[in-house]
């Protein structure tokens with residue numbers, strides 16, 4: 001399940017979740033996550049990842065799909081105090097949301113495993 | 123793989139969001155009571171005005187309690203926007219009817235957070251919320267008692283004057299408290 005990417009210059013990244021359009025890795029050494037999506041790999045600490053989740057989850061995809069105005073269907077995801085900005089089409093928003101949802105499920109699973117295996121093991 | 127999320131915060135994203143909504147709710151309550159204090163003062167109900175000033179202060183304390191809890195647990199406390207506060211009332215009685223409505227809605231939203239915490243076994247937050255559950259008992263009691271005064275004293279003649287004086291004396295001192 002877990003693929004590990006290692007190269008001499010970078011600390012170990014563990015794959016948290018991947019889809020056809022991207023992947024999320026966790027770096028234990030740096031306490032952060034790397035998101036490989038829309039042609040770039042961007043690092044997010046805990047706060048920024050939470051902000052990204054909130055920004056993406058709050059986009060009303062259905063309303064945007066039904067929107068018949070001529071505005072381009074492009075979303076600018078700007079996260080305060082975070083170095084990265086995403087400019088995404090609606091399809092990319094859907095793909096990123098799917099990637100994040102899977103990621104948070106896997107992080108939750110990881111938390112459960114920690115609880116069961118280490119924290120309450122006796 | 124480290125459990126990074128749990129290391130950073132005790133609160134789940136969902137509970138943190140609910141707690142932030144409650145911060146806003148308490149801030150709204152405080153502003154609503156402040157508007158009520160102003161209305162009562164302008165209309166000559168000085169005891170009621172004083173009562174609402176005190177309530178406004180209490181709600182502010184509730185807001186800060188939630189706010190600091192979120193921060194203490196590693197979450198992100200969000201300072202709320204408070205807008206659209208009703209400033210005018212059609213009658214003395216309406217002020218107290220609104221006050222009770224507000225308290226009931228606060229009780230409901232605290233129950234909602236409590237249920238969520240139970241479902242994810244966040245007993246820590248449940249324990250924190252216990253204080254508020256008890257507080258809501260008192261809050262609803264006082265708001266209901268104030269409205270009751272309109273029934274037992276009556277609004278005719280010097281009724282309003284009498285009601286106002288008694289509002290200042292409302293206390294929750296039951297054996298159950």
Ligand SMILES: [Fe+2]
Nearest residue numbers: 148181184228
């Ligand atoms: Fe309150």
Ligand SMILES: [Fe+2]
Nearest residue numbers: 151181225261
């Ligand atoms: Fe209250």
